Amino acid sequence: MFAVWMYGFMQGRSSSRQLEDACRFDVRFAFLAGGTRPDHSTLARFRERFDDVLPELLSEVCQEGRRQGLVSSRPLMVDGTKLPGATSQWRRALSGASEEDSKTMNDGHGHYVIGYNAQVAVDSESTFIAASVVTSDANDMGQMPAVMDAIKDVAGEYPVEVVADSGYDSSPNHQALVERQVISYIRPRSKHLRVFEPDESGILRCPAGHVPSLTRTTKSGHAYDVYRVSQCRHCPFRDSCKVPKSSHQKEMTVRAGTRLGTREDNQERTQTDRGKALLARRGETVELVFARLKAGFRFTRFKLRNLRGARLEFALLTLAYNLRLLQSLLCMLLNALLGSCTPLNTRTSINIATTTSSRT
Numbered sequence: 001m002f003a004v005w006m007y008g009f010m011q012g013r014s015s016s017r018q019l020e021d022a023c024r025f026d027v028r029f030a031f032l033a034g035g036t037r038p039d040h041s042t043l044a045r046f047r048e049r050f051d052d053v054l055p056e057l058l059s060e061v062c063q064e065g066r067r068q069g070l071v072s073s074r075p076l077m078v079d080g081t082k083l084p085g086a087t088s089q090w091r092r093a094l095s096g097a098s099e100e101d102s103k104t105m106n107d108g109h110g111h112y113v114i115g116y117n118a119q120v121a122v123d124s125e126s127t128f129i130a131a132s133v134v135t136s137d138a139n140d141m142g143q144m145p146a147v148m149d150a151i152k153d154v155a156g157e158y159p160v161e162v163v164a165d166s167g168y169d170s171s172p173n174h175q176a177l178v179e180r181q182v183i184s185y186i187r188p189r190s191k192h193l194r195v196f197e198p199d200e201s202g203i204l205r206c207p208a209g210h211v212p213s214l215t216r217t218t219k220s221g222h223a224y225d226v227y228r229v230s231q232c233r234h235c236p237f238r239d240s241c242k243v244p245k246s247s248h249q250k251e252m253t254v255r256a257g258t259r260l261g262t263r264e265d266n267q268e269r270t271q272t273d274r275g276k277a278l279l280a281r282r283g284e285t286v287e288l289v290f291a292r293l294k295a296g297f298r299f300t301r302f303k304l305r306n307l308r309g310a311r312l313e314f315a316l317l318t319l320a321y322n323l324r325l326l327q328s329l330l331c332m333l334l335n336a337l338l339g340s341c342t343p344l345n346t347r348t349s350i351n352i353a354t355t356t357s358s359r360t
Helices: 002-010 016-025 027-032 040-048 050-067 089-095 144-155 171-179 262-270 273-296 306-339 346-350 352-359
Strands: 076-084 103-106 112-123 129-135 161-164 183-186 213-219 222-229 250-255
Touching: 002 016, 002 027, 002 040, 002 306, 016 027, 016 040, 040 050, 040 306, 050 144, 050 306, 076 144, 076 273, 112 144, 112 273, 112 306, 129 144, 129 306, 144 161, 144 171, 161 273, 171 183, 171 250, 171 262, 183 262, 183 273, 262 273, 273 306
Parallel strands: 076 161, 161 183
Antiparallel strands: 076 112, 103 112, 112 129, 213 222, 222 250
């Protein structure tokens, strides 16, 4: 039944009732089911059992991807997409049916959906999905910690470099990456100026040498640190610091506990040749993965209710996607072996993984 579920996702059949029909009338699924005809209830109960073994399965497939060269120390591209929940909008409006965890979100194309935000981290060369996260948060400004921890859970370590669009340019995301020693190439939402710099003793100072005062404020339930210098009225550096004409002080507001300068450091990296090249490739890499999942795998909405069901379903989808990549790699190897007239005996079949790894 594991093979039935994985092949079902690959063929765009991700519901238990679709797979019940497939096992009865499709010879491919009948072969994978060993001639049995499981009903939808049996298939659904088996799917629930994945919750206990998914971390191990995802880790095992990721390690195989590393052995085959599909995952390495190359930068990971991170992005999210909005997918409707199991309860459709019209049914929710007419019958009052609710899905407690789903939220109303803008899908980025001018439409609103009631669903979830699915995040993926993709290898920049092979498009192998290193990790996935599903959340009910509509924006990406606080998603990096969960994505990075998901990568470590699967791969055993944090990535070296991460590339993301401007939706991830926030102090919490940058702070999370610094704490995990991950180099970021996140497209800045706006130009970040270095307002205050630490001196040799580590004390923050403005360009004129003044030490900013520190106050703490609360906004929308979050604590913020406000650094402020009030000696700007007649300062010779006023114009270069771009202090507003109507103001006599210069200030910087960051989330409490955030290391200063992280967004500015990221911005400087994005202006290098390497940063520009990585950001230029980001869209064509991660957006291609979303296109394959939605069009190739025909996954356009969740079928399981609530956040727990959405996370289980999306994890199975990414598992099937990665298995498809591994399958394609092995098929390429077999074609290469047959094309070179190498006898494909039992010994050759056993050593397929070793041969592939050495060729990669």
